[in-house]
Amino acid sequence: MVAFTPLRPVTKDSRLFCVIRAYLTVVATTLLSSSFLLQAVSRLFYSVFHTYRRSLLTWNFHYFLIAVQWTVGFLTPITILINYDHVIHRTDRIMASPFGNGFHIEITHNDNDESEFDIKELYTREKTLQLRNIYIPNCIELFYRHSPLTIVRCQGTYMYDQLENRYLDCINNVAHVGHCHSYVNKQIYRQMGACATNTRYLHDNTVILAEKLSRTLPESLQQIFYTNSASEANDLAIRLARGFTGNYDILALDNAYHGHISTLVELSTYKFKKMKKPTKIPEHVHIVSIMIEFINS
Ligand SMILES: Cc1ncc(COP(=O)(O)O)c(C=O)c1O
Structure with a gap:
């Protein structure tokens, strides 16, 4: 379940402000929904149960019910204030607070460089590092091992960490036309939705791309051999040269x-x-x- 706060974050919003706002939004949502429940209970007392117990109709009893409702409303989301770590704060863009297992509260607005996809983090940075140390072999390089970067989203020439610090990507060896190019994203998404199989079947796109690529090469280099990685391409280059x-x-x-x-x-x-x-x-x-x-x- 996701709740969106009505207010847009402003640039100066701090993490603490984000936490308080997340808390108050959940409080407001809980109070609003429980007030409908309260009205329903109240009507039940008026229409059915008052015949058994007249005290159910007194103002004092209703004040008591309202007090219970407000106490529950303010206490239930208290974990948001206690578990600071669960709150993801990105200045001017996103604030998100996972509440329990399935409730997220978010404040978002779309900038041009905002990711199109869900970028919620599941774990704290410490937990991700801890799990990486268990499940990913140590020989797999981790940049800045003394204080590794958690990169949560990338756009164009920039990468962003969980605190929305922006890094100019001078290494990029994966995305060739900048990170998360919306046209590339959409085409990959479309193709994956249509079919993703191997080149032993006929498919228009196999030859369309090969033709396009070969037009950029000298005439003697006309044929295209698709690979999935630079390792495969280099291995192939060795075989071809040999x-x-x-x-x-x-x-x-x-x-x-x-x-x-x-x-x-x-x-x-x-x-x-x-x-x-x-x-x-x-x-x-x-x-x-x-x-x-x-x-x-
Ligand atoms: C110069 C160079 N060659 C080959 C590779 C291997 O690439 P891949 O991980 O796609 O197999 C890399 C990857 O970092 C590289 O930087």
């Missing part, structure tokens, strides 16, 4: 990274320099050193 030249050996730059599959880890000194057991560079791989001092300076 097939074309008939040679087997490979030159690789020192400190380079080419992908996570075996053929590429062999070429990625960046990877095997980090391995606990010393790893022998295979005979067919020849490492060319680069002027790392120059790059580091």
Whole structure:
């Protein structure tokens, strides 16, 4: 269940303000809905039960019922004030407070750079880190391990953390036309909704894209081999080069990274320099050193 507060957040809204507003909105929603219940109970007393007990019709009894209703209304959502951690606050955009397991209160308004999709966080940053440490192997790199970033949404050239701090993404190796491009999102969504299967069947889009790509390449490079990742593409490039030249050996730059599959880890000194057991560079791989001092300076 989701409740939207009627007020739009303003830029200066603080986290505390967000928490209080989330609390008051749940209080208001609870009081409003329980007042209908109270009216129904009251009518029941008037029409049925007063014949058994006249005191049910007195003002004092109704004041008592209202007091109970207000106490329940203010006490039920008190966890929002206690569990600060559950409140997600993004200045000027979203405030969300998961209440219990299924109730969210949100204050939102749409900017152009707002994500189209649900970006609610399920866990606190600490819990995410704790679960990552349990379930994700330590050899999978985590940037800024001493204080890792939680990135909750990305748009264009920027990434945003859970506090809505904005980071210019200078690494981006996933989204090629900027993050979360609405046209790309929609086309992926449409295709996934229609069918997602392999290239062993005929499909118009397979050839439409191949034709478009080949128009950007020299005439001799006309055919397109689709892959899912850079690792697969690099592995394929090695196979093609070996097939074309008939040679087997490979030159690789020192400190380079080419992908996570075996053929590429062999070429990625960046990877095997980090391995606990010393790893022998295979005979067919020849490492060319680069002027790392120059790059580091
Ligand atoms: C230069 C380079 N080559 C290859 C890869 C492997 O890419 P993928 O994870 O898509 O297999 C990466 C990924 O970071 C990369 O930076």
